[in-house]
Amino acid sequence: MVSAPANNLKSPLRWAGSKRKLLPILERMWKSSDNKYIEAFAGSACLFFHLRPQEAVLNDANRELVAAYEVLAKHPLLLHETLQDMAPSSETYYRIRSADISGMDKFEAATRFFYLNRYCFNGIYRTNKDGAFNVPYASYKTGGVPGRDHWCKASDALNRAKLFSLDFEQVVLDNVGAGDFVYLDPPYAVSNRRVFIQYSANEFGLDDLRRLRSVMDYVDRAGATFVVSYALSKETATLTRGWHSMRTLAQRNIAGFSHHRRKAVEVLITNDAARLRQRNQ
Ligand SMILES: C[S@@+](CC[C@H](N)C(=O)[O-])C[C@H]1O[C@@H](n2cnc3c(N)ncnc32)[C@H](O)[C@@H]1O
Structure with a gap:
């Protein structure tokens, strides 16, 4: 497979739990000769945008996020113009946040999604029990619209x-x-209180972790390569057993608050030992 030149395109989204800091390691675990690139917990898809593979499958359980990507794929310029015309102020933020999305078309909903993502606190996506986005305004200093x-x-x-x-x-x-x-970068399982943070709407439990383990085994049997990133915790053994793994330090916001920022150990797991050696070169 021929890949587009990787030139460090940043994701257009901010995303709590993004693996941006691990890109120098992750990028070397991908080979340009790989066939399809599949990312099943995309979030801001920072590795995908960094690599920009020729053929890919991107998935996330968050429907609003995926719908926003669909609009970005089709209407990048209109989206950019519209976002630029929206003031990065607290007043505008709360007006847009409280808007009723049920009557919005796909373009309006995507514009709202990108706007709130740009100016919300720490790139967190969190909704209340009725599904309404409820993350507070951060500031206009979040880098502005790309x-x-x-x-x-x-x-x-x-x-x-x-x-x-x-x-x-x-x-x-x-x-x-x-x-x-x-590439599989799941949320941290709920029982892991120390690192469980941002995904209240998408709780990932121990059963999900076991399903993830089965999916890893399936990928291996299919003759494909998997790379999983997961925070070091007592659950990690479910994923590492029988596979190749390494530990690395990653900056993480505990509970989404910057004063709780600390280095946490991240484990990378793969079925292809050569990829781990590759990243050490
Ligand atoms: C750790 S984040 C991924 C971050 C991503 N690697 C990045 O760099 O931005 C995990 C993502 O998994 C999604 N998710 C949660 N449960 C899921 C499920 N059962 N299937 C697919 N996606 C899920 C969440 O919506 C969230 O975006």
Whole structure:
């Protein structure tokens, strides 16, 4: 497979739990000769945007997020212009946050999603029990709306991907084939209180972790490569047993608060030992 030149395109989204800090390691675990790139817990998809593979499958259980990616793929310039015209103020933020989304078309909903993501506290996506986004305003100092060129490049990358909003297991089982590269970056399982943080709407439990383990085994049997990133915890053994793994330090916001920022140990797990050696070179 021929890949587009990797030139460090940043994700257009801010995302709590993003693995941006691990990119120098993760990028070396992917090979340009890999077939499809599959990311089943995409979030801000920072590795996907960094690599911009020719053929990809991107999935996240968050429907609003995936719908926003679909709009970005189709209408990057209109989206950029519209976002630029929206004031980065607290007043505008709370007006947009409280807007009724039930009557919005897909473009309006995506614009709202990107706007709130840009100016919300720490890139957290959290909803109340009725599904309403309830993260407070951060400030206008969140880097502002990315430039026009950035939106166009992100759109090109997304146009080469199939987008899904499904459970990770279904999307991997339906799409994986020999030679593919599967990146799995799940939320931290709920029982792991020390690191469980931002995903109140998408709680990931121990059963999900066991399902993830089965999916890893399936990917291996399919002749594909998986790379999983997961916080070191007592649950990690479920994922590492029988596979190759290494530990690395990653900065993480505990509970989403910057004063609780600390280095946590992240474990990378793969079925291809050579990829771990590769990243050590
Ligand atoms: C740790 S974040 C991924 C961060 C991503 N690697 C990045 O760099 O931004 C985990 C993501 O998994 C999604 N998610 C939670 N449960 C899921 C499920 N059962 N299937 C698919 N996605 C899920 C969440 O919506 C969240 O975006």
